[in-house]
Amino acid sequence: MSAPHDDSEPVLLPFLAYGFGYFLLLIGALLASPAPFALGLVLCYGTEVLLMVRAERAAKVLSQLRFGITSRALLRQLLVLGLLADGALAGGTGFWWVLICFALLFGLQFCYGYLARRLRSMRRLPVVTRNIDLGPLRVTDAPPRVLVHDVMARLLLLDLPLLAGAVLYTATGAAAAVAVGGALSLAATLVPSALLLRHLLRDRTIASPAEAMEHVQRWLDSYxxxxxxxxxxxxxxxxxxxxxxxxxxxxxxxxxxxxxxxxxxxxxxxxxxxxxxxxxxxxxxxxxxxxxxxxxxxxxxxxxxxxxxxxxxxxxxxxxxxxxxxxxxxxxxxxxxxxxxxxxxxxxxxxxxxxxxxxxxxxxxxxxxxSPVRPDTAPRSRPTVLYAPTWEGWTDEPGNTSLIEAGPAIVRALLAAEPGVRVIYKPHPFTGIRSAAARAAHRRITELLAAAGSGTGARPASPRLAGLEARLNAFDTLDESVDEAQRSRDAGRPGASDADEIAGLTAEWHRLFWESKADGEHLVVQGPRPSLYSCFNEADLLISDISSVVADFVSSGKPYAIANCEGITDEEFRAEHPTSGAAFLLAPDAGGLDEALDAARAPGTDRFADARLRLREYLLGPDLPPSQERFAAAVDDLYERTARLRPLDDPAGLHERAA
Known part of the structure; x- marks a missing residue:
C-alpha cells in the first residue's frame, strides 16, 4: 500500500530561483557585466541540480509551461552570446569560439540522444517476465543508468565550463578561457558518448522482438x-x-x-x-x-x-x-x-x-x-481501534468516504475516550488522488495522532526489526540501475524466486513490529507494512466505510462500526448496505461511538455479536470447507467442464458445434 497522495512538494522556490537567476543573466548581458552574469549562472545551475534530485514536480510543471530543460539551456546560451556581443570584445576570437563550441555541443547532444534512444529500444523486450528462462534471448547486463535515463537533463548541464569560460573571457579578455571551457564541455560530452556507443555495439546481440515472442511461445508450449x-x-x-x-x-x-x-x-x-x-x-x-x-x-x-x-x-x-x-x-x-x-x-x-x-x-x-485473519486480538492493556476509511472515489456522491466529513471528528472522539484506547489509522492508498478535502482531512488526522503521542513509554527499538525492514525494503524497491530486460533475465534463473524467503521475513517483521509498540501508542500505518490483515489482528474494533475492508473484517467476528455520511436515516442505510447489518452506525460527528467502544471493551455487551456470525456466513460463505478448498474445487470443476467442451485436439469446439 502506497502513501496517500500528497501534492505538498514546493514548486515556488525553484520558480523564484529561476526567475532571479535569469534576471541576473539578463542584467549581465544588457550591461556587459560579467559579475551579475556569473552569479546568475550559479543560481540557474544550482536550481537545475535541485530539480534533478529534489523537485521533480516543479520540473514537470516547468515543462508543462514550455520551459523545459532544453528551453532553459537554450536561453542561457543565447544570453551568454548577448553578453559577448554587447561588450568591447564583440566579434572577437572568443565570441566565435563560443559559437563554434555551441554548434559542436549541439551536434554531440543530438547524436547522444539518438544513440540513447536506440539503446533503450534494443533493450526493451516486448515482454516482462519472472520465473521464465530468457537465456536464449541473449540479454546483457544493463548499461549504467546515468547513461540512458533522463539523458538531456544531464547533458545540457555540461555546457557550464564553456559558459564559465565565456564569462571569464568577458572579464579578462583571455580567449584561452573560452578554449579551455569549450574543450572541457566537449570532452565531458564525448566521454559518455563513447561509453554509450560501446554498450550499443555490445547489445546488438539481444534478440529482436519477433525472436522474443517466438521464445515466449515455445516456453508456453513446454510449460x-x-x-x-x-x-x-x-x-x-x-x-x-x-x-x-x-x-x-x-x-x-x-x-x-x-x-x-x-x-x-x-x-x-x-x-x-x-x-x-x-x-x-x-x-x-x-x-x-x-x-x-x-x-x-x-x-x-x-x-x-x-x-x-x-x-x-x-x-x-x-x-x-x-x-x-x-x-x-x-x-x-x-x-x-x-x-x-x-x-x-x-x-x-x-x-x-x-x-x-x-x-x-x-x-x-x-x-x-x-486465512491470516484471526478471531482473537493481541492482549493489550487497552483496546485497539482501527480506523481504515476508503478513498473518495471518482465521483462526488455523498458517503463515498467518511474521511472528509467525519474522519477528524472520529479520531478526536477516540483520543478523548475514557477509558483510553489505542488508535491505528490506515488510510486507503488512493486517498487524496482526486480530492483536496480528503488530503486535508488526512493531514489533520495525522497531526492529531502525532500530537497525542503514546499513552505509555515507547519500547526500545529492536536491531533485528531494523535489519528486517532494510531487507524487505530492498525487495520492495526496484533497483533503477537495472532495466526490465536484465530484471526479467535474472528473475528467470534457477532459484531466483524469493517469495518464500520474503514470506518468512515478513511474518517475523510483523511479530517484532507489534511487540515493539507500546499498548497506548497511536499509529499511522502507510506503505506495505504492517498489512491490513495484520492490523485486523491487532484491532478490537474496526471503524470504516462501505468497502471490502468491512466484509473482510467480518471474518474475524469482532465488532465494527461504519460512518453514515450519506444524509439518510440509519434504517435506510442498513437497507441499502447489507454489510452494515451488524455494524454500529456512527454519525458524522462521531455520535454512536460510545456503544461501539463498549462492545470492544466488554464483548458481553455487544448486541450485534450473533448478527455478525450470521452476516459472516452470508458475506463470505461457510467456514467449512475452507475457502481455499472451495476456490480450488471451483477451478477444477470449471476446468474439467471446459476441457470436455474444448478438448485439446479440438480447442475451438468445432466438433461440438457441428454436432
Missing part, C-alpha cells in the same frame, strides 16, 4: 499452463492482483500470471508463479496458451477483451473484494462465463442490480485471502 490469472490496471492497483497470488499458487494446476502493464509488473508481489507481462494487444492475442482452460480476472478493465476473445477458455470474474459499492455489480461483469463471489451476498447483489449477470453463472467460493 502447458492450465489456469491464467489475468490482470490489467494502474501501478497503484497492483494490490488487486497481489491478493490472489497465494490462492492461485496453492492450486494443484499449472498456473501463469498474465499482466498487461509494465508498471504493474514492477509492483507485483514476489511469487514463484511464472509471470508474463505482454503490453501490446496484438502480441497477447497472437499467443497460444495451449491447454489453459480457465482465465481468472481480478478487475474489470478494457484490456480484458484481449484475453476474453480466446474461445478455448472459460472466463471468470473473481474481483478484488466484496462490498456494497456499485462497483461490485458492474454491468461489464456479464461478459464473463462465470462470476465468483465470496458468499450469498454477492449473488443477491447481482440479482437486485439486474445488470445481466445470470444467477446460474454465479459460484460462491469464499475469500481464500482471509
Amino acid at each position: 502447458r499452463p492450465e489456469v491464467v490469472l489475468y490482470f490489467s490496471g494502474s501501478a497503484d492497483s497492483a494490490y488487486q492482483v497481489n491478493m490472489w497470488l497465494e490462492a492461485v499458487r496453492a492450486l494443484p494446476r499449472r498456473s501463469v500470471v498474465v499482466l498487461r502493464e509494465r508498471a504493474v509488473a514492477a509492483q507485483l508481489a514476489a511469487t514463484p508463479l511464472p509471470v508474463l507481462c505482454v503490453p501490446v494487444s496484438t502480441d497477447i492475442m497472437a499467443l497460444d496458451f495451449g491447454p489453459a482452460r480457465v482465465a481468472l480476472y481480478p478487475a474489470n478493465t478494457g484490456k480484458n477483451i484481449h484475453m476474453l476473445r480466446n474461445p478455448q477458455m472459460r472466463h471468470v470474474f473473481i474481483g478484488h473484494g466484496d462490498s456494497d459499492k456499485i462497483a461490485s455489480v458492474n454491468p461489464f461483469s456479464k461478459v464473463y462465463d462465470e462470476v465468483w463471489t465470496a458468499g450469498r451476498a454477492g449473488r443477491d447483489r447481482y440479482a437486485l442490480a439486474a445488470v445481466g449477470v445470470r444467477d446460474e453463472t454465479i459460484v460462491e467460493v469464499g475469500r481464500p485471502q482471509l
Whole structure:
C-alpha cells in the first residue's frame, strides 16, 4: 500500500530561483557585466541540480509551461552570446569560439540522444517476465543508468565550463578561457558518448522482438499452463492482483500470471508463479496458451477483451473484494462465463442490480485471502481501534468516504475516550488522488495522532526489526540501475524466486513490529507494512466505510462500526448496505461511538455479536470447507467442464458445434 497522495512538494522556490537567476543573466548581458552574469549562472545551475534530485514536480510543471530543460539551456546560451556581443570584445576570437563550441555541443547532444534512444529500444523486450528462462534471448547486463535515463537533463548541464569560460573571457579578455571551457564541455560530452556507443555495439546481440515472442511461445508450449490469472490496471492497483497470488499458487494446476502493464509488473508481489507481462494487444492475442482452460480476472478493465476473445477458455470474474459499492455489480461483469463471489451476498447483489449477470453463472467460493485473519486480538492493556476509511472515489456522491466529513471528528472522539484506547489509522492508498478535502482531512488526522503521542513509554527499538525492514525494503524497491530486460533475465534463473524467503521475513517483521509498540501508542500505518490483515489482528474494533475492508473484517467476528455520511436515516442505510447489518452506525460527528467502544471493551455487551456470525456466513460463505478448498474445487470443476467442451485436439469446439 502506497502513501496517500500528497501534492505538498514546493514548486515556488525553484520558480523564484529561476526567475532571479535569469534576471541576473539578463542584467549581465544588457550591461556587459560579467559579475551579475556569473552569479546568475550559479543560481540557474544550482536550481537545475535541485530539480534533478529534489523537485521533480516543479520540473514537470516547468515543462508543462514550455520551459523545459532544453528551453532553459537554450536561453542561457543565447544570453551568454548577448553578453559577448554587447561588450568591447564583440566579434572577437572568443565570441566565435563560443559559437563554434555551441554548434559542436549541439551536434554531440543530438547524436547522444539518438544513440540513447536506440539503446533503450534494443533493450526493451516486448515482454516482462519472472520465473521464465530468457537465456536464449541473449540479454546483457544493463548499461549504467546515468547513461540512458533522463539523458538531456544531464547533458545540457555540461555546457557550464564553456559558459564559465565565456564569462571569464568577458572579464579578462583571455580567449584561452573560452578554449579551455569549450574543450572541457566537449570532452565531458564525448566521454559518455563513447561509453554509450560501446554498450550499443555490445547489445546488438539481444534478440529482436519477433525472436522474443517466438521464445515466449515455445516456453508456453513446454510449460502447458492450465489456469491464467489475468490482470490489467494502474501501478497503484497492483494490490488487486497481489491478493490472489497465494490462492492461485496453492492450486494443484499449472498456473501463469498474465499482466498487461509494465508498471504493474514492477509492483507485483514476489511469487514463484511464472509471470508474463505482454503490453501490446496484438502480441497477447497472437499467443497460444495451449491447454489453459480457465482465465481468472481480478478487475474489470478494457484490456480484458484481449484475453476474453480466446474461445478455448472459460472466463471468470473473481474481483478484488466484496462490498456494497456499485462497483461490485458492474454491468461489464456479464461478459464473463462465470462470476465468483465470496458468499450469498454477492449473488443477491447481482440479482437486485439486474445488470445481466445470470444467477446460474454465479459460484460462491469464499475469500481464500482471509486465512491470516484471526478471531482473537493481541492482549493489550487497552483496546485497539482501527480506523481504515476508503478513498473518495471518482465521483462526488455523498458517503463515498467518511474521511472528509467525519474522519477528524472520529479520531478526536477516540483520543478523548475514557477509558483510553489505542488508535491505528490506515488510510486507503488512493486517498487524496482526486480530492483536496480528503488530503486535508488526512493531514489533520495525522497531526492529531502525532500530537497525542503514546499513552505509555515507547519500547526500545529492536536491531533485528531494523535489519528486517532494510531487507524487505530492498525487495520492495526496484533497483533503477537495472532495466526490465536484465530484471526479467535474472528473475528467470534457477532459484531466483524469493517469495518464500520474503514470506518468512515478513511474518517475523510483523511479530517484532507489534511487540515493539507500546499498548497506548497511536499509529499511522502507510506503505506495505504492517498489512491490513495484520492490523485486523491487532484491532478490537474496526471503524470504516462501505468497502471490502468491512466484509473482510467480518471474518474475524469482532465488532465494527461504519460512518453514515450519506444524509439518510440509519434504517435506510442498513437497507441499502447489507454489510452494515451488524455494524454500529456512527454519525458524522462521531455520535454512536460510545456503544461501539463498549462492545470492544466488554464483548458481553455487544448486541450485534450473533448478527455478525450470521452476516459472516452470508458475506463470505461457510467456514467449512475452507475457502481455499472451495476456490480450488471451483477451478477444477470449471476446468474439467471446459476441457470436455474444448478438448485439446479440438480447442475451438468445432466438433461440438457441428454436432
